[in-house]
Amino acid sequence: MNHPTPEQPADVVARLRATFRSGRTKPVEWRTAQLGRLREMLTSHGDDLAAALHADLGKSSTEAFRTEINFVVREIDHTLDHLDEWLRPESAPVPAHLGGDATAWTQYDPLGVVLVIAPWNYPAQLLLAPLLGALAAGNAVVAKPSELAPATSTVLARLLRQYLDTDAVAVVEGGIPETTALLAERFDHIFYTGNGTVGRIVMTAAARHLTPVALELGGKSPAFVDRDADLSVVAGRLARGKFSNAGQTCVAPDYVLTDPETARALEPALLKAVETLYGSDPASSAEYGRIVNERHFDRLSGLLDSGRVVVGGDRDRATKYIAPTVLADVAPEAPVMREEIFGPILPIVTVPGLDEAIAFINDRDKPLALYVFSESDTTRQRIADETSSGGLGFGLPLAHLTVSDLPFGGVGESGMGNYHGRYSIETFSHRKAVLAKPLR
Ligand code: NAD
Numbered sequence: 001m002n003h004p005t006p007e008q009p010a011d012v013v014a015r016l017r018a019t020f021r022s023g024r025t026k027p028v029e030w031r032t033a034q035l036g037r038l039r040e041m042l043t044s045h046g047d048d049l050a051a052a053l054h055a056d057l058g059k060s061s062t063e064a065f066r067t068e069i070n071f072v073v074r075e076i077d078h079t080l081d082h083l084d085e086w087l088r089p090e091s092a093p094v095p096a097h098l099g100g101d102a103t104a105w106t107q108y109d110p111l112g113v114v115l116v117i118a119p120w121n122y123p124a125q126l127l128l129a130p131l132l133g134a135l136a137a138g139n140a141v142v143a144k145p146s147e148l149a150p151a152t153s154t155v156l157a158r159l160l161r162q163y164l165d166t167d168a169v170a171v172v173e174g175g176i177p178e179t180t181a182l183l184a185e186r187f188d189h190i191f192y193t194g195n196g197t198v199g200r201i202v203m204t205a206a207a208r209h210l211t212p213v214a215l216e217l218g219g220k221s222p223a224f225v226d227r228d229a230d231l232s233v234v235a236g237r238l239a240r241g242k243f244s245n246a247g248q249t250c251v252a253p254d255y256v257l258t259d260p261e262t263a264r265a266l267e268p269a270l271l272k273a274v275e276t277l278y279g280s281d282p283a284s285s286a287e288y289g290r291i292v293n294e295r296h297f298d299r300l301s302g303l304l305d306s307g308r309v310v311v312g313g314d315r316d317r318a319t320k321y322i323a324p325t326v327l328a329d330v331a332p333e334a335p336v337m338r339e340e341i342f343g344p345i346l347p348i349v350t351v352p353g354l355d356e357a358i359a360f361i362n363d364r365d366k367p368l369a370l371y372v373f374s375e376s377d378t379t380r381q382r383i384a385d386e387t388s389s390g391g392l393g394f395g396l397p398l399a400h401l402t403v404s405d406l407p408f409g410g411v412g413e414s415g416m417g418n419y420h421g422r423y424s425i426e427t428f429s430h431r432k433a434v435l436a437k438p439l440r
Helices: 009-022 028-057 061-087 125-136 150-163 176-183 196-208 231-247 260-278 294-301 354-362 377-386 422-427
Strands: 090-092 103-110 113-117 140-144 169-171 189-193 213-216 222-225 255-258 308-311 325-328 345-350 369-373 391-394 429-436
Touching (some): 009 113, 009 140, 009 169, 009 176, 028 061, 028 125, 028 150, 061 125, 061 422, 113 125, 113 176, 125 140, 125 422, 140 176, 150 169, 176 196, 189 196, 222 354, 231 260, 231 345, 255 260, 260 308, 260 325, 260 345, 369 377, 377 391, 422 429
Parallel strands (some): 113 189, 189 213, 222 255, 222 369, 255 345, 325 345, 369 391
Antiparallel strands (some): 090 103, 103 429, 308 325
């Protein structure tokens, strides 16, 4: 049997560009039809995707639907509800020197052909959420799923080709060679989610064509716990935020920052919280995930002796299991504090008080998220005003990214650009300035 030669990146981009030039992707009807098809794909094949996510990450079906499939469905619904309003031209006041009969406004133009590169940790959500935003803005899209979540990549490629307009949406599977080849092409926007090292490669490649980028990166997101906080509530929310997806979440609380007394009181509260979530043996809990591959398992194993083990600490390479682990008495320069953990290890670092906590945060890279557990308005306001982070969560980790009307993105080392809801339209469009002056 003859296998067709796989389409080369240059041909894929040329094909999509021809579609874009034809004007096919511009009408709002085309955009909403594509979003509707994507929704149908997710509601009809949610179980296929959930099975793939389980194969790749041991993700439970509940978590797969909550954090990936239904997450994207909600984002589609929100976009369909508001797209007309978001795309409406906005008028601008005209200065007197142009005369009273001139008018001015902005209109959103799609950019053209967009490349979306996704990572493995939420491999469906992080491919589909940018994809739907780019389509809603009227672009053609090349979608590149992560090769480190191969089952999900296969299912997504099959379904997207089946459900979406293949003249305007292409899926390119593969790893570094395939991505490198894609990056040699000229795109009108590149939306990359992943780590900062590759973020730099993407930005360098984009610079050659003067292509704008959004880089959704990671980093160490701190959780500051104030001495006035209700520690059983804090521990429950911290544990859920940290250990979902076995800690492989870009906005997971990376480490706890608190005073020594609160740290001691938090230890038993965290032990209890982990038991409540996963029972006394998390390895046998259907709700607890696994580490994506051996390389990450070995990297994380090397971090387990960075402090005194208060919760968990056990692991099994054969099943890529690392228990939900809490480490106390962790030194600021310990290995676990040197890089983003991206796994189920929660170190507790102590500082004397709020001033030192703020200085600790500001001495390091700007985080993707910062969490604060405090009853004090003054403390909350001081942290809001005196630190910089992609997002800020008071009292609840992770949840800010589920608010479609908030921009999601990083700052500094945690990235640039943002998306979700109307912010996706901003990211994937050019806001064109228009001035009109009557001829008579
Ligand atoms: P990954 O290894 O899957 O890489 C992401 C993508 O980059 C993949 O599609 C991969 O094919 C491509 N890639 C890898 N190496 C490349 C190279 N040399 N040249 C070109 N392309 C290449 O995922 P990852 O980077 O391990 O993801 C984890 C990181 O992503 C963490 O730092 C995490 O915090 C961050 N992250 C950020 C967000 C966010 O929304 N800000 C979300 C999830 C993950």
